Amino acid sequence: MSAEEIQLTRGPSGLGFNIVGGTDQPYISDDPGIFVSSIKEKGAAAIDGRLQEGDRILEVNGMKLENLLHGEAVSLFRNAGEHVALNVHHKVQNQPNGVPSSHNDGDSGGISLAMILLPALIIFAEKKPMENKSMYVAECTGN
Numbered sequence: 001m002s003a004e005e006i007q008l009t010r011g012p013s014g015l016g017f018n019i020v021g022g023t024d025q026p027y028i029s030d031d032p033g034i035f036v037s038s039i040k041e042k043g044a045a046a047i048d049g050r051l052q053e054g055d056r057i058l059e060v061n062g063m064k065l066e067n068l069l070h071g072e073a074v075s076l077f078r079n080a081g082e083h084v085a086l087n088v089h090h091k092v093q094n095q096p097n098g099v100p101s102s103h104n105d106g107d108s109g110g111i112s113l114a115m116i117l118l119p120a121l122i123i124f125a126e127k128k129p130m131e132n133k134s135m136y137v138a139e140c141t142g143n
Contacts, residue, residue: 003058006051006086008044015077015084016043017051022070033057034065034073054091061085 008015020037021027027035036045036055045051057065060076061084068076077084 003087003089004050006048006088008048008051008084008086010080010082010084011044011047013040013043015080016040016045016047019057019073019077020070022068022073025070032067034068034070051086051088052091056089056091057086058089059085059087 017039018037019034021032021034023032026032027037034057036051036053036057038053039046039051059065060080063076065073065076
């Protein structure tokens with residue numbers, strides 16, 4: 001999993017997201033990291049669209065968010081200035097097939113070729129005479 005740098009410009013309501021975590025309030029057991037807990041509608045982060053709930057923030061303007069109390073992390077964000085550079089690891093999400101995938105993996109969500117061809121092969125096999133049916137079914141299932 002690689003990190004992404006996200007540049008945000010502070011808006012009237014700040015950067016537009018909330019954080020959780022820190023050494024005194026771990027969001028995940030035995031992990032004192034800082035994570036995005038929510039994105040505010042119409043805030044800077046929502047308008048940019050790349051930062052997501054559950055993402056881990058590694059750095060703010062080049063300052064690492066390691067072994068900080070929650071309040072220290074909040075203070076870093078508040079004092080980060082108008083233009084803020086975030087170094088972020090995106091949360092890994094499970095897809096319906098159970099395979100982990102980053103939300104930024106470039107998957108278009110389209111239909112695979114197998115999903116299109118397999119029903120056609122099954123129909124083709126069913127239209128053949130009975131004596132050949134087992135042969136065609138075996139070809140479709142890879143047996």
